[in-house]
Amino acid sequence: MTQKNLSWVLERINHGHYKAERLQAWEKNKQELSETMTNCLYYFTLFPTDFEIPTRRLVNLWVAEELVKQNKQQTAEDIAERCIQDLRDCNMIQVMALKSNSKIKTCCLPSMLREIILQDSDRTNRSHYSGAHLERRYDDRGLDENSENEFSKKGIPLSVFSLTSERGKNKEKILSTGIASEQLRDVRVLDIERIFRPQLPQTLCKLTHITYLSLRWTYLEEFPPFIGKLVNLETLDLKHICIRVLPSSIWKLKKLRNLYLNHKYRSRVEGKLRGDDQENVHTL
Incomplete structure (x- = not known):
């Protein structure tokens, strides 16, 4: 990375542009996310800020917590893995490492987005998992x-x-x-x-x-x-x-x-x- 590029990134961070972009992404996607994806996204808030989570751990936890359930075509684990990929594609989570087969190995919830989600007063109206259940x-x-x-x-x-x-x-x-x-x-x-x-x-x-x-x-x-x-x-x-x-x-x-x-x-x-x-x- 050149000094010019780095200066541009730092300037955007200092002026809150990245938070604005995360907020725009959240406002754009939150109404379109399925209940399953919304529940899985809220689950990330249980972990500390910028906590790097293995997808293996997330998939098994989501299945155990019954956030995802199998259907006639797919196992619960396959649905959970698809959910992680979909959350990445809509810019809701950040990929930290990839496996040798290019699948996601670890990921995290960006700190700015985590802050936005926790401050969203309307979150309990969209997910049965948030609120008291999450606590x-x-x-x-x-x-x-x-x-x-x-x-x-x-x-x-x-x-x-x-x-x-x-x-x-x-x-x-x-x-x-x-x-x-x-x-x-x-x-x-x-x-x-x-x-x-x-x-x-x-x-x-x-x-x-x-x-x-x-x-x-x-x-x-x-x-x-x-x-x-x-x-x-x-x-x-x-x-x-x-x-x-x-x-x-x-x-x-x-x-x-x-x-x-x-x-x-x-x-x-x-x-x-x-x-x-x-x-x-x-x-x-």
Whole structure:
């Protein structure tokens, strides 16, 4: 980039032109976006400003949260991937990295557009997902000793996910006490990606509504035996953990659609598939 081009970009930023362009793009597209695309776009606001999100994570979260649903022609995952591409095409999200096959690898919601969306007072009139429903998602930055009070204000959580790598002193305790007090009884998504070797309570087996469980980048050394009891689990992410052999109880998960295993440790699963035990598997 030449100095002349860079000066032009900086001048436009300083005078707010980019924000004006984002605002124009939002005003142009917001009425034309389908309810599914609108819901998926609002989901980006759960993440911090300029947070780079893998499309793999977004697709599986959207499916688990039932923001997208399969039809006779396409799977829910295919619809979610198409939604990401459509949001890119209408300039609603920013592509951060591409895969070798030119598909989107990571993306984010531009900070200026995020600010515009959050300030749009009319957003609750266009999406059933925004408003109180959206507030029932909690990330690990909001989990502390006052979480129970927050739950009573906003409602019992539907999703709990990690956005930081710090293990934290209270997170395991909050999970345990939240389950014991039934504050987490309706949780469908538990994403603790990058929490280093968390001590997961055995009582997690009581969260039978969970459809999405991510232990990616946790470097766990022992497989949580309760996973086989999560009968509604659809996505199980075990990538980048330190376990070589996984028990055959995984195959008890009849609704499992996506199973991500470690490559570096060459994880293997005990037991074998029998007949149509895993006819629903979409990604292995």
